[in-house]
Amino acid sequence: MNASARANSHPPLILEIKGNSLDDGPGIRSVVFFKGCPLACLWCHNPESKRPGTEIGHDATACIGCGTCIESCPRGALSRDNPFFIDRAKCNLCFDCVEACPTAALRRIGTPMAIPDIVAAVSRDKPFYDSSGGGVTLSGGEPTRAMDFAAELAQALKKAGIHILLETCGAFRLQAFKQMLYPFVDLIYFDLKLMDDRAHQHYCGAANKIILDNFSQLHQSAALGGVPILPRIPLIPGITATPANLGATAAFLKRCGADRAQLLPYHPLWQAKNRTIGMPPPADGPTAALGQWLSPQALSECAAVFTREGIAVC
Template identity: 35%
Template sequence: MINVSNIERFATHDGPGIRTTIFLKGCSLHCPWCANPETWVEYPVLMHDTKKCVRCFACQKNCPNMAIHFDPEFKWNPQTCQHCNTCVENCPLEALEFSGKSMEIEEIVKIVLKDIDYYKNSQGGVTISGGEAFVQFDALMELLKTLKKHDLHVAIETTGNYSNERIKRALPYIDLWLIDFKHIDKEMLQKVTGGDYDQIMENITYLMNTCPDQVIIRTPVIPKFNADQKTLCAMIEYVSKYPVKEMDLLPYHSLGKSKWDKMHKKYMYSDLKMMDKSELLDYVEIGKKHGLKIKLGG
């Protein structure tokens, strides 16, 4: 079994061609701009839509485990919740839904195989994303091996925040690594994301040395974090020492904000406007000067 947040068919990003993207649950970082905060924990998360809720308290009254209360805002206790779904079924306004469930590997592969003709015709395949897929490492390995038995192109989107041993074990089953490089400064990376800088850099560098033609470096460009020229140029210079496929600069967006709202978590970037790709055009030229292909967007 593996904990899944979502499976998206006919995805056209995060790897070549037409793809199915499997979003796994669990993450060891806590980036404040995260577009999928519901994936941070492995268990299913109860999402509550304040805009739909009329405060009838049916969810609270019907919960057999007293896992919901209002004080005065909606509060859900994941420690006592038994995921019985009674609250969701009793909400008259469909203001509640669970995000995430546990699935059999075979169940996932069955969904993936529905679109095998599309993958073949478009040189597409499967992308495993998250969360951080390596959190559920044993289940991930089983999933990778099963996908490879079907001769599928497999890409993985990862933070690199785990032991290098795991990368080595997964290497034979992954065709394309989309690995995050969020900041070149140790203190900033650790303070803001909670990641282990040395571990992440070890993994990025290992992949860039071992299989550069299978590596895409991904940098979310975030105001007040890494969006300044000095930082981005230093990162481009670092990556350009290796013959990787490309470096993707992902302009900041706030598309995940509604999820933060539904989890009643404070979204720190509410006052920031979305970034346009055109704001990053200079870096494409800077990359060229260093012999590095820079793509804007994923």
């Protein structure tokens, strides 16, 4: 099977291609969001990227209550009496309602895209990448979940002279990653969430061993001249942003020889996003804390845990 056939055998859905990003790596970037993730983090800021399949979303804040969609649905799946508006057990994803909605309050989430189409879409902004030191960021979801597709995309982008940054949760088979995707990546942002394995399984839905092993080995490769890697720690109140977890994370990074890390400030907007795709609020976890932003003082206390270990926070 050639590379093209391989990449097209299980093509992932693309959630979105976002242009002009200044928050997803150096310079001006386009971000390709893959749909589907091997983890299931409670606080995921992009919850519509978690499941690999197509979904339908309803944004109540954009809905004017006209009822056009209710009349257009052939399966009677929509109702104002339903707190989530859509009965997903009845819906067969025909998207008639999406077509009918005058305000785009209903939308299809996840679209198949061919690699040449993605390359064409992001290449339009190449002059901005070149003038700003930017490029394309592969994000998600988790791009490595579709390793062959991501590798072929990265190869095509590299051929077009575009800088490639991979944002990853780290849960992948290292050997396949090294063989397929690694050769085409210029920079890796690698997320680390919880050092305690039981907590990781509870809040992220999977064990953390493979993630920690992968980080350790990729950091070693970076030190030997391989792809630079930046650890990132999402600060989730009462879950990851605790003195015990941050202390253990800083100690782990020090053992790996890392001298810098990025802390990702928390924002509670994921809970509203969850509603649009029919996911109920979390039943457990520090629910009161999860509704709040972290204060500037809490952020600086989190940063101090790392700087005390000689790890610069960026």
